[in-house]
Amino acid sequence: MSTADVLVIGGGLHGLSSALHLARDGADVTVLEGEFVGRHASGASAAGVRTLGRDPREMPLALRSMEMWHQIGDLVSDDCGFHAHGQLRVFETEAQIAAETRRIAELEAHGHTNEQIIGQDTLRQLVPGINPKFIGAAYADRDGAADPHRTLVAFRAAAERAGVRIVEGAPVCRLSEQRGAWRVETAQGAFAAPTVINAAGAWGARVAAMTGESIPLSAKASMMMVTERLTQTIRPVVSIVGRSLSFKQSSQGTLVLGGGIQGRYDLDSGRTAMDFHALARGAAAAEELMPAVKGARIARCWSGIEGKTSDLLPVICPGKAAGIFHIFGFSGHGFQLVPAAGEAMAGMVTTGVVPEIFLPFNAERLTTKGAAA
Amino acid sequence: MKTEHDILIVGAGPAGMAAAVQLADLGFAPLVIDEQAMPGGQIWRASEGPRSDAVRRALGPEYAEGADRVARFRLSGVDYMPGTRLWHIEPGFQVFMSRDETAFSRRYRAVLLATGAQERPVPVPGWTLPGVMTVGAAQILLKTSAQIPEAPVWIAGSGPLPLLYMRQLLALGGQVAGFLDTTPKGQASRVLPHAMAALRGRGDLIKGVKWLRQLRATGLPWLRGVRDVQALGQDRIEAVRYTAADGRVHEQSAQVLLLHEGVVPSIHTTLAMNCEHDWSEAQGCFIPRTDERGMTSVDGLFLAGDGAGIGGALAAEERGRIAALGIAGRLGQDAPAAHLHAAHAGLARRLASRPVIDALYPPSEAQIPDETVICRCEELTAGDIRVAARLHRGGPNQVKAYTRCGMGPCQGRQCGYSVNRILSEEYGQSRAETGFFRIRPPLKPVTLGELAALEEGREAP
Numbered sequence: 001m002s003t004a005d006v007l008v009i010g011g012g013l014h015g016l017s018s019a020l021h022l023a024r025d026g027a028d029v030t031v032l033e034g035e036f037v038g039r040h041a042s043g044a045s046a047a048g049v050r051t052l053g054r055d056p057r058e059m060p061l062a063l064r065s066m067e068m069w070h071q072i073g074d075l076v077s078d079d080c081g082f083h084a085h086g087q088l089r090v091f092e093t094e095a096q097i098a099a100e101t102r103r104i105a106e107l108e109a110h111g112h113t114n115e116q117i118i119g120q121d122t123l124r125q126l127v128p129g130i131n132p133k134f135i136g137a138a139y140a141d142r143d144g145a146a147d148p149h150r151t152l153v154a155f156r157a158a159a160e161r162a163g164v165r166i167v168e169g170a171p172v173c174r175l176s177e178q179r180g181a182w183r184v185e186t187a188q189g190a191f192a193a194p195t196v197i198n199a200a201g202a203w204g205a206r207v208a209a210m211t212g213e214s215i216p217l218s219a220k221a222s223m224m225m226v227t228e229r230l231t232q233t234i235r236p237v238v239s240i241v242g243r244s245l246s247f248k249q250s251s252q253g254t255l256v257l258g259g260g261i262q263g264r265y266d267l268d269s270g271r272t273a274m275d276f277h278a279l280a281r282g283a284a285a286a287e288e289l290m291p292a293v294k295g296a297r298i299a300r301c302w303s304g305i306e307g308k309t310s311d312l313l314p315v316i317c318p319g320k321a322a323g324i325f326h327i328f329g330f331s332g333h334g335f336q337l338v339p340a341a342g343e344a345m346a347g348m349v350t351t352g353v354v355p356e357i358f359l360p361f362n363a364e365r366l367t368t369k370g371a372a373a
Numbered sequence: 374m375k376t377e378h379d380i381l382i383v384g385a386g387p388a389g390m391a392a393a394v395q396l397a398d399l400g401f402a403p404l405v406i407d408e409q410a411m412p413g414g415q416i417w418r419a420s421e422g423p424r425s426d427a428v429r430r431a432l433g434p435e436y437a438e439g440a441d442r443v444a445r446f447r448l449s450g451v452d453y454m455p456g457t458r459l460w461h462i463e464p465g466f467q468v469f470m471s472r473d474e475t476a477f478s479r480r481y482r483a484v485l486l487a488t489g490a491q492e493r494p495v496p497v498p499g500w501t502l503p504g505v506m507t508v509g510a511a512q513i514l515l516k517t518s519a520q521i522p523e524a525p526v527w528i529a530g531s532g533p534l535p536l537l538y539m540r541q542l543l544a545l546g547g548q549v550a551g552f553l554d555t556t557p558k559g560q561a562s563r564v565l566p567h568a569m570a571a572l573r574g575r576g577d578l579i580k581g582v583k584w585l586r587q588l589r590a591t592g593l594p595w596l597r598g599v600r601d602v603q604a605l606g607q608d609r610i611e612a613v614r615y616t617a618a619d620g621r622v623h624e625q626s627a628q629v630l631l632l633h634e635g636v637v638p639s640i641h642t643t644l645a646m647n648c649e650h651d652w653s654e655a656q657g658c659f660i661p662r663t664d665e666r667g668m669t670s671v672d673g674l675f676l677a678g679d680g681a682g683i684g685g686a687l688a689a690e691e692r693g694r695i696a697a698l699g700i701a702g703r704l705g706q707d708a709p710a711a712h713l714h715a716a717h718a719g720l721a722r723r724l725a726s727r728p729v730i731d732a733l734y735p736p737s738e739a740q741i742p743d744e745t746v747i748c749r750c751e752e753l754t755a756g757d758i759r760v761a762a763r764l765h766r767g768g769p770n771q772v773k774a775y776t777r778c779g780m781g782p783c784q785g786r787q788c789g790y791s792v793n794r795i796l797s798e799e800y801g802q803s804r805a806e807t808g809f810f811r812i813r814p815p816l817k818p819v820t821l822g823e824l825a826a827l828e829e830g831r832e833a834p
């Protein structure tokens with residue numbers, strides 16, 4: 001049996017980031033990944049690095065992450081394909097301007113200055129070819145997007161350089177506690193450590209159940225589509241108020257379209273299936289945003305399974321059983337949080353103290369008042 | 374035309390047409406779709422097209438047979454929608470198609486994939502240069518518009534198709550600069566007659582011998598035992614370089630180079646449907662697993678023709694009939710057992726010479742040089758894949774994620790087998806163990822506008 005100081009279950013970006021930070025703090029860390037690194041949400045992600053429109057309870061963590069994204073090379077020795085070309089949420093009615101203005105004023109009242117309202121002229125400069133019916137946007141200029149695969153490669157390599165051992169093809173099927181140490185059984189043998197981090201994404205509640213803890217969690221499988229390469233004209237990530245669309249042009253020139261339209265998934269096999277009738281709405285929204293893209297050919301569609309909580313905030317907290325820590329259920333917007341969540345997780349594991357930025361993410365909320373919500 | 378059918382047949386080649394005719398005989402009314410404008414498939418492409426007697430003669434007797442098959446298919450009265458691309462199937466069979474730039478989806482109880490084969494990509498140095506293409510692509514031009522290259526053509530590779538193409542090309546007044554025959558030496562002459570038979574799937578060897586003799590009599594420069602073929606040039610091909618059987622390297626000026634190393638089943642649809650596939654050592658490719666009625670491991674999804682294993686047109690027809698009987702049975706109308714026996718006996722006859730042909734034209738196992746591009750969409754070389762394979766041990770899907778290889782519009786149709794081979798070599802494991810890319814829809818490109826207009830149950834124009 002292999003032993004370590006910390007075992008991380010799940011080789012998605014959150015598992016890797018926690019492992020990286022802990023190893024930098026001197027811990028002996030092993031990551032146990034059921035399939036391969038990045039197989040699920042992290043490898044399927046649109047990789048938007050967004051503070052725009054975030055739930056205020058996530059803002060402190062998101063802002064710390066944003067600082068780290070702007071220096072991401074310092075953390076993982078690669079820029080992860082991150083470009084801060086901004087994120088925009090466009091609107092078309094006066095009523096929407098009013099609502100967005102109120103929302104941003106409220107943010108400012110809490111001291112957050114990451115968003116501003118822009119008018120049509122600026123919008124047209126930022127998004128050439130945009131449908132003239134859109135009259136303005138909420139704009140976060142320090143936001144942007146990264147390349148998900150490059151980010152995975154960078155976090156993995158940085159973790160390995162810091163001494164993290166990564167075991168792939170090792171689904172965890174049982175956890176048991178013996179004299180202050182957790183014994184973790186996988187398809188590749190047993191591992192033991194006093195501390196276990198549950199970063200199992202959509203399967204986080206299943207892993208929690210192995211420790212005897214029940215945490216309500218459902219899942220989602222947002223669909224994405226990517227087109228052939230087009231001439232590069234659009235830099236920021238664009239979404240439409242009240243619609244399921246996120247629209248960006250990658251540095252390869254392809255259009256990468258998402259926005260949370262749901263496909264089908266099966267947690268047991270880990271497989272997803274597309275729902276093209278639903279995805280048609282996303283294509284229609286893209287065409288409405290930018291009429292010229294109508295003829296762009298879709299080259300590939302996919303979706304990825306992600307854990308989803310009832311209030312769409314993640315679960316990041318110590319487990320009920322001693323030595324267990326949870327970090328999962330990012331509900332479709334966890335990519336941006338990767339650097340800071342891992343940093344704070346390492347702090348929590350090392351000191352045993354729950355940092356303030358994690359307080360909104362305790363699992364308790366989902367079983368008591370969350371269940372009623 | 375009806376708008377509701379229980380059965381969808383994808384592909385109007387030998388297999389799809391035979392299945393349609395058989396189903397019509399049994400009283401069923403399937404819908405047949407095909408992306409081409411006319412029925413006939415690859416071998417009998419554009420059979421209904423207008424053409425002169427000279428062209429007709431040049432295309433040869435195997436091609437002429439197609440007219441009769443197409444006529445019989447038309448006579449069956451089966452609903453047929455040309456110019457229609459299948460781009461996605463959802464389980465339970467909601468099928469997504471496009472025609473005239475309009476997407477629509479319909480429901481079927483059974484689907485028969487008769488989508489045939491594709492040419493095995495031949496990643497040699499310089500294969501992406503303009504002026505280099507596949508023999509199959511050149512033959513499409515010849516069949517659809519009697520178009521032949523003006524310059525003398527270099528042909529490199531192995532298998533029956535180059536021989537047939539050269540015969541057709543010469544008959545139309547084209548010129549062969551040289552045939553660089555990469556078939557391992559010593560085997561070619563013994564089996565060439567079989568090669569002719571292979572195209573049609575039956576053992577009319579005498580005819581084969583005759584047309585081989587004619588081909589030789591033309592005196593075309595036929596170099597046997599050639600290896601290491603390369604296309605050289607800046608903006609387009611300027612020369613071809615190769616190693617002759619005696620080990621000497623030659624370089625000769627070239628304007629057109631056609632490559633061919635055999636054909637492999639089209640497996641993208643069955644991969645996307647998560648069907649079981651087996652590695653065929655003999656044919657050097659993955660073949661979807663089917664039962665004795667042509668059904669894949671997915672209930673209700675049937676397969677016929679070269680997509681079920683390369684066997685030629687006449688074997689494809691037998692497989693089409695077998696699948697038709699299978700579909701009838703699955704929809705509750707079992708045909709007499711004798712029908713199935715007869716079709717199986719026919720198939721066995723058509724496949725009798727196949728093992729010989731497979732043995733004689735083994736897929737090339739020469740190492741792909743590091744600097745050769747294997748993924749044309751993302752311009753990645755064999756060396757890039759080797760580096761990724763060493764850095765992160767994993768399968769084709771990891772390599773795809775790390776390098777973008779296979780993410781382009783061709784969906785891995787060009788690079789899939791190269792990645793499979795390189796990883797198998799790197800890790801010292803079997804091709805079956807390495808496996809293939811996971812295939813994401815759409816199976817054929819669809820525009821955003823087409824998808825946007827898609828509504829539930831929308832009918833074809």
Ligand SMILES: Cc1cc2nc3c(=O)[nH]c(=O)nc-3n(C[C@H](O)[C@H](O)[C@H](O)COP(=O)(O)OP(=O)(O)OC[C@H]3O[C@@H](n4cnc5c(N)ncnc54)[C@H](O)[C@@H]3O)c2cc1C
Nearest residue numbers: 010012014034041042045046048172201330333334335336
């Ligand atoms: C299509 C899509 C688009 C997205 N777009 C954005 C975006 O634009 N911006 C943004 O911020 N976020 C986005 N997200 C969300 C973001 O990608 C995720 O929140 C984040 O990647 C979650 O990382 P993770 O490590 O928690 O989960 P995952 O990456 O899913 O990792 C969990 C891992 O645990 C493994 N595992 C599960 N059970 C076991 C077990 N028993 N034993 C061993 N291993 C196990 C799984 O195999 C998996 O690899 C998107 C998500 C999707 C799916």
